[in-house]
Amino acid sequence: MDVVSDAVAAVRIGRPSSNRVRVAGSWCTRLSPYDGAGFHVVLEGSCWLLPDGGSPVSLGPGDVVLLPRGTGHVIADAPADARTLRQALPFERWQTGTVPGRSPAASGAVELLCGKYRLDRRRVHPLMEELPDVVHLPNRVGAHAELRVAVDLLGHELGTQGPGSCIAVPSLLDLLLVYMIRSWTSQGSGTWPAVLGDPVAAAALRALHSDLAAPWTNDRLAAEAGVSRATLARRFTTLVGRPPMAYLTWWRLTFAATLLRDTQDPLAAVAGRVGYSTPYAFSHAFSREFGTTPGQYRASAA
Known part of the structure; x- marks a missing residue:
């Protein structure tokens, strides 16, 4: 994607x-x-x-x-x-x-x-x-x-x-x-036309969105974008409005909410698709971001 x-x-x-x-x-x-x-x-x-x-x-x-x-x-x-x-x-x-x-x-x-x-x-x-x-x-x-x-x-x-x-x-x-x-x-x-037109930010976003579950780090993402870690952090944060790993966490949980709304996949499968190793870790992060559990969110979206 x-x-x-x-x-x-x-x-x-x-x-x-x-x-x-x-x-x-x-x-x-x-x-x-x-x-x-x-x-x-x-x-x-x-x-x-x-x-x-x-x-x-x-x-x-x-x-x-x-x-x-x-x-x-x-x-x-x-x-x-x-x-x-x-x-x-x-x-x-x-x-x-x-x-x-x-x-x-x-x-x-x-x-x-x-x-x-x-x-x-x-x-x-x-x-x-x-x-x-x-x-x-x-x-x-x-x-x-x-x-x-x-x-x-x-x-x-x-x-x-x-x-x-x-x-x-x-x-x-x-x-x-x-x-x-x-x-x-x-x-x-x-802002977002500028983000998508910037070669560094756009390359980093393409990498994140194409493989959301990958074990991303700032170093690995900087390598994908072909720049240093400091350059990536500065340009990405300035244009997108949040650091690369903060954006990744937010988008993983947002995409998980879409999966909960549109599929009946078990919680473990949803967690795995967005890069969380266990349903517990995913549920904890989801509840912190959304203020509700994944199960409650799915029920409300039905």
Whole structure:
């Protein structure tokens, strides 16, 4: 695994959902705050995203927008005043395409891919915490090529509903989420894009995330990163915000919480997968970090 994959896997639960909507004329629809993450892709036309408490965002053909905290928002054909926002139709009306206005076949139609992911926010990787309320990824020539391919594939599957689409669509939605976050990190603004762009910190994180159960030490990790122990400690701590071994302990226990939530593996197996030699040592560390036992945590997550 790697940092982005682990960060997404730790919070994602259940199956994502999506639908394809085509509307025209004057329209305005509201999506209530959601305990997860939402996204929109403009396949055709243009519209406006009006997030609660945020600035309006103009969306054009091919634009992608991610709302990683499920922020309530309105989508409309044009910027809307307060009265129009209050009268916005619930998004559920869109699922059947019954939105007032001209025929969707008319000129000026807008076609959207809309979806959402269920997320467990109890233990969130700082990379996910740093995502802004609205991540706007404009469609620019040569930018985010893999994201464009995922959007095209998802749009095709939703439009055709061919054999195997029940498997293909959720998989493509997971891929889309990874590509949206990857595209945000590539923009280079923020702590974690800087972390992943630093050769020393990134190499150390790759090593830790690829083999969480290994008997890591500062010396061994420094060798993996190709620097001295002092250099690793200084750069990693400055960028990540905690020393390498402290990060390792925190992530081992966070990943263990994901295993307790998503699997029925016995405690000894979970302990072994995250680098603890005995269930007792693991339980002690887990209780110290979470304030509850692994068994109680698993029961609460069921």
